[in-house]
Amino acid sequence: MKTWLLAAAAALAPALVLGAGAAHAAGEKAVKDWAAVCSNLGDCTAFGFSPEDADTGAYIMIKREAGPAAQPSVTLVYNAGSSEPAQAWTLTLDGKPMAGIGPVRAAGSENGARGALTGAAAMRLVEALRNGQSLGLTAAGKPLQGVSLAGSAAVLLWVDDQQGRVGTVTALTRKGPAPASAVHPRLAPPLVTAAAPVSQAGLPKHPPKALFASDPDCDLDPGTQPDDIVARLAPGVVLWGPQCQSGAYNEVNVFFIGDEHGGHARKVSFPEAPGAPAATSDVLFNVSFDPKTQTLSSFDKARGPADCGETAAWVWDGKAFRLARENGLETCRGASPDDWPPVFVSRQK
Numbered sequence: 001m002k003t004w005l006l007a008a009a010a011a012l013a014p015a016l017v018l019g020a021g022a023a024h025a026a027g028e029k030a031v032k033d034w035a036a037v038c039s040n041l042g043d044c045t046a047f048g049f050s051p052e053d054a055d056t057g058a059y060i061m062i063k064r065e066a067g068p069a070a071q072p073s074v075t076l077v078y079n080a081g082s083s084e085p086a087q088a089w090t091l092t093l094d095g096k097p098m099a100g101i102g103p104v105r106a107a108g109s110e111n112g113a114r115g116a117l118t119g120a121a122a123m124r125l126v127e128a129l130r131n132g133q134s135l136g137l138t139a140a141g142k143p144l145q146g147v148s149l150a151g152s153a154a155v156l157l158w159v160d161d162q163q164g165r166v167g168t169v170t171a172l173t174r175k176g177p178a179p180a181s182a183v184h185p186r187l188a189p190p191l192v193t194a195a196a197p198v199s200q201a202g203l204p205k206h207p208p209k210a211l212f213a214s215d216p217d218c219d220l221d222p223g224t225q226p227d228d229i230v231a232r233l234a235p236g237v238v239l240w241g242p243q244c245q246s247g248a249y250n251e252v253n254v255f256f257i258g259d260e261h262g263g264h265a266r267k268v269s270f271p272e273a274p275g276a277p278a279a280t281s282d283v284l285f286n287v288s289f290d291p292k293t294q295t296l297s298s299f300d301k302a303r304g305p306a307d308c309g310e311t312a313a314w315v316w317d318g319k320a321f322r323l324a325r326e327n328g329l330e331t332c333r334g335a336s337p338d339d340w341p342p343v344f345v346s347r348q349k
Contacts, residue, residue, distance in 0.1 A: 027275045027343075028330050029158045032151030035331040036159050037341040040274065041187045042066025044159045045341035048135070048147045049333040056080055056145040057334035058137060062126055062156070063341075066163050066186035068170065074122040076104060078137060078144050079334050080112035089115055089144075092136035093128055101125050106139075111336075126156070126172050192346045194294040195234065195318035203230050207240035208262035215254050215267075217283075218244040227251055229296075231289045233316050236260060239268075239296070241287065249304045250285045255296075270296075270314050271323045273344035296321065299337075308332035311340065315348065324348060 028037045036046040046062040057079040064072040076091075078084065088103040101124055106115035117125055129135065129152050136146035156173045160166045164184035167176030206228045212218055220226060220243055229241030240262055245252040258265030269280035285300040294316040302309040310328035314321040326344040329335055 029155055030151075030331050031154040033148035033333075034151035034155040035329070035333075036155045037329060037343060038159070038162045039342040040344050041189060041342075042163055042184060043186070043342060043345075044162055046152075046155050046159050047329070047331065047333070047335060048129075048149065048152055048155075049331075049335075050145050051148045052333070054145050058145040058147050059333065059335060060135065060147050061339060062122075062159075062172075064159070064163070064172075066184060068180035068183040068185075070186070071119065072122050072126055072172065074117040074125055075114060075339075076106070076116070076137065076147075077114045077336075077339070078106070078112045079336075082112070083110050084108045084113040087113055087139045090138040091125070092138060092146075093132040094134055095136065098125070098128055101128070129156075130173060189345045189347045192315050192322045192324045192348050193317055194315045194348065197292050197294060198232050198234055200232050200291050203232060203238070205230065207242045207256070211240055211256050211258075211262055211265060212242040212244070215244060218242070218254065220245055227253075229253060229255070229287055229289050231291055232260075233257070233294065234318065238262070239289070239316075240265060241284075241289075244283065249301050249306070251287075252283050252285055253287050254283055268321065270312075270321055273323065273326045295324065302330070303332055305332075305334075306337050307334045309337070309340070310343075311337065312344075322346075 028035060034048045036044055038044040043065045048060045050058045059077050061075040062072050064070055085108040087106050089106055091098045091102050091104060101121055104115040104117060106113040129149055133149055134146045135149060137144040153173060160171045160173055165171040166174050168178040168180060168182050169175060170180050170183055207230060224246055226243035228243055231239045233239055236259055238260055239255060239257055241253045241255045243251055244254045255268040256265040257268055269282050271280055272278055284298040287298050289296050295313050297313045300310045308329050308331060312326040313324045315324045323344055324346050327340040328343050329340045
């Protein structure tokens, strides 16, 4: 019994914040109609979007892992917002067909269509972008919404710089004589180990009201049925997550760790990816908890269409919540949440 009490006290005593020991994240760069995100491993994704005044959106994604041997891949998205059949696209640069590329076969869906290029075709497309102002898509002779290339040179150069490719034979925009071996290696993901799951039996559905009242920023309408999180992390250690606010497209929760009755509670601050404006976050959006994997997940929509924002997950390791993954895009230009690129990646066991 004494050993169990000491373990529970040790879990409750710290400030419950993690910041040290994680790899550096390069972050995000945006110039005009282009943006790019690089992860803590050095992998990068560049986006080019339709002009902001376009009636229908389209975007291009150029993904490239870090490391000397990594090659770029390209995904083209016609974000029609309505059902589109499978189709073949002809690519144009400033209205002229692009030699040696295409046709690109695009899969249809309820929200538009998308096609992909890999290998030599992907590299030829990326290299061709340097010489134009607009990338166009044509299906069955009908022009679709194109992608602006304003800002592409600066963003792709930034990606090359993050990966150590500038001046090497592997660069996307500014090649040089340096060999591929001069490129930065891909970093290893940090290890995050989850604590063993425990029984959730006997827990209440809602935290004590005193926890909600203890946060001056909480202003949930009294008539709202709260979407709370209550989860046992270890015997005698419970995560209490009262819903704090409710907006048009986000629910906000705050979190405490306390005993089985909400006593001795301390507020939790969750670690953000290294390089983020703030090292930790005190509130999470649209949350869920999986007791089998001890994982708390969030989905932060920066605006209603959910074309920018952040998804993240933290794993309880027995002492604190560790950041396990984060995907996000700050640039709000129509990208689907499924396409938000990795910002932080870990390996888990």
